[in-house]
Amino acid sequence: MHVIVLGAGVVGVTTAYYLARDGHHVTLVDRNQGVALEASYANGGQLSYSYVAPLADPGVWPKLLPWLLSPSSPVRFRPQLDPRQWRWCLQFLAACRGTRSAETTRHLLRLGHASRHLMHELLAQEPTLDCAYTNSGKLVVYRHAAALNGARRQVEFQHGLVADSDYRQEVLDSATCLKIEPALAGLHGQIVGGVHTPSEDTADCYRFSVGLLARIRAAAAENQCLFDTSIERLRVSRGEITGVETSAGLLEADAYVLASGCDSARLARPLGLSLPIYPLKGYSLTAPISDPHAAPTLSVTDFQHKIVYARLDGQLRVAGIADIGGYDLSIAPRRLATLLAEARNAFPGAARYEQSQGWAGLRPATPSGRPILGHSPYRKLWLNVGHGALGFTLSLASGRALADLIGGEAPFVELDGFTLPGAESSARSR
Structure with a gap:
């Protein structure tokens, strides 16, 4: 399956990494000259799974x-x-x-500790990753x-x-x-x-993302990264995303992951999708x-x-x-x-x-502090957005879960509390 990941911050990169590791053909698209050059570049460096x-x-x-x-x-x-x-x-x-804050904490703890497990697993599998x-x-x-x-x-x-x-x-x-x-x-x-x-x-988010990019490229010759490429809009027809218009032309794939950080709300808006980011x-x-x-x-x-x-x-x-x-x-x-x-x-x-x-x-x-993950109301479009200050902390569990869903598997971690209400059923009915 060919998957286009829109956004090459740490959330987009970890998603692309797991997709590539699962054998998918991945295209990573970002407006910057490389990975992790916006919110991921010089963040606090803390992986706060419990806080x-x-x-x-x-x-x-x-x-x-x-x-x-x-x-x-x-x-x-x-x-x-x-x-x-x-x-x-x-x-x-x-x-x-x-009550709302306590509920959010419960959900974030689940996602955070899933990320901790995955981080330790990844570092054991990639001992030369310099971060x-x-x-x-x-x-x-x-x-x-x-x-x-x-x-x-x-x-x-x-x-x-x-x-x-x-x-x-x-x-x-x-x-x-x-x-x-x-x-x-x-x-x-x-x-x-x-x-x-x-x-x-603790770790350096930028160096971590650069290290994963090298592994994405090494996973298959078909994997590509389109940097210096502006994402203009998503094309939709009959409830299905059919392509992405970019400064490099029209890109088409079997699935699309929106992971564009603060720009995600702009890209979703023409679809009638209001992301509270x-x-x-x-x-x-x-x-x-x-x-x-x-x-x-x-x-x-x-x-x-x-x-x-x-x-x-x-x-x-x-x-x-x-x-x-x-x-x-x-x-x-x-x-x-x-x-x-x-x-x-x-x-x-x-x-x-x-x-x-x-x-x-x-x-x-997002206002609540919870990222928005999983199905969108449109077929072929998946969401991995809204992580706030916890992008690095939650990126591995979010990326692993998205790769699982796109591959037709049950997600590594339960996404209850993070999905758009009714998104999956809306996509199926369109």
């Missing part, structure tokens, strides 16, 4: 005013004359109910007792939801946090405790490590400031922030300055921060 609670939760309500008014807030709303932004925000607030991978473990630190108590309740809620013998989360006091991660000495007196999850990983702009900086003892060995998340730290070989990746302000990819100096100031406060002397490289990317987020 997946969505941004939309009841704790959002008391934070709304600071988010609206503070220019240094970790989440910032910049109003646009775009009804899609306002619709997304209203749907986001509706998703902040406790700065390490089973670092993750430590989320809290600056206020109320936040730590909320984390304790979350740990208790998640206990028993994960069928993984390696899964373990511990709530620690500040002294124990400093003991397991001595590089946090710069935050002594500023944190009250943390949550440690030893089973979490809106960009959340995130920032990162990457600096060469100058003192290995002063840099963290665990991946670290500062809960209050929504900033993550990951050690990727000889570099320190610092990432965070969510700007809800449209499709602008420009780098705001003030936002990078916030990351830089927090990094210097948390890990002074760890890196040559004056040499840091700044970056910004648009995370394709």
Whole structure:
């Protein structure tokens, strides 16, 4: 079967990898010059299989005013004359109910731990894949007792939801946090405790995607990658996708996977398909490590400031922030300055921060935090979109499940909670 995968971020690449491994002929199409050059390029580097609670939760309500008014807030709303932004925000607030947030967490934990299993399987099968991978473990630190108590309740809620013998989360006091991660000495007196999850990983998403691309190409001579190719629109006839119009001409296949990140909503709209995806702009900086003892060995998340730290070989990746302000990819100096100031406060002397490289990317987020996976209402069109900040974390399980479905098999992981309601039956009836 010939399958065209639209989008070569980490989600599209992992989908293409599994399709190629299953023996399908794959064409990967992207507007950039290579893979993983947008939201996947310099993300936080954390594979957070267990720390997946969505941004939309009841704790959002008391934070709304600071988010609206503070220019240094970790989440910032910049109003646009775009009804899609306002619709997304209203749907986001509706998703902040406790029961909805808890349900989303259950679903994301299932998908996250399926991805963890697949990551370890893939690395065992591809031992030469160079992506700065390490089973670092993750430590989320809290600056206020109320936040730590909320984390304790979350740990208790998640206990028993994960069928993984390696899964373990511990709530620690500040002294124990400093003991397991001595590089946090710069935050002594500023944190009250943390949550440690030893089973979490870190890796370089860009290098991971480049490595998989090489394996896709090596799997079969027929597999091809069309880069610098704009995806213009999907052709449809009698409820079936019949081709993709691109800057390289019309492309036709037996099946099509939409995995175009924030551009997915635009491509779906002419089909009458409203995908609730809106960009959340995130920032990162990457600096060469100058003192290995002063840099963290665990991946670290500062809960209050929504900033993550990951050690990727000889570099320190610092990432965070969510700007809800449209499709602008420009780098705001003030936002990078916030990351830089927090990094210097948390890990002074760890890196040559004056040499840091700044970056910004648009995370394709749904209001609930759940990606949209599986059947579309159109025959031959499959969806793998809306992963938000968890694209790298969830990419393997999402890609494996899509490859299974396209091949007529039961998906590796149950997709209940991620599919479009009625999509499969609509496709069959068209």
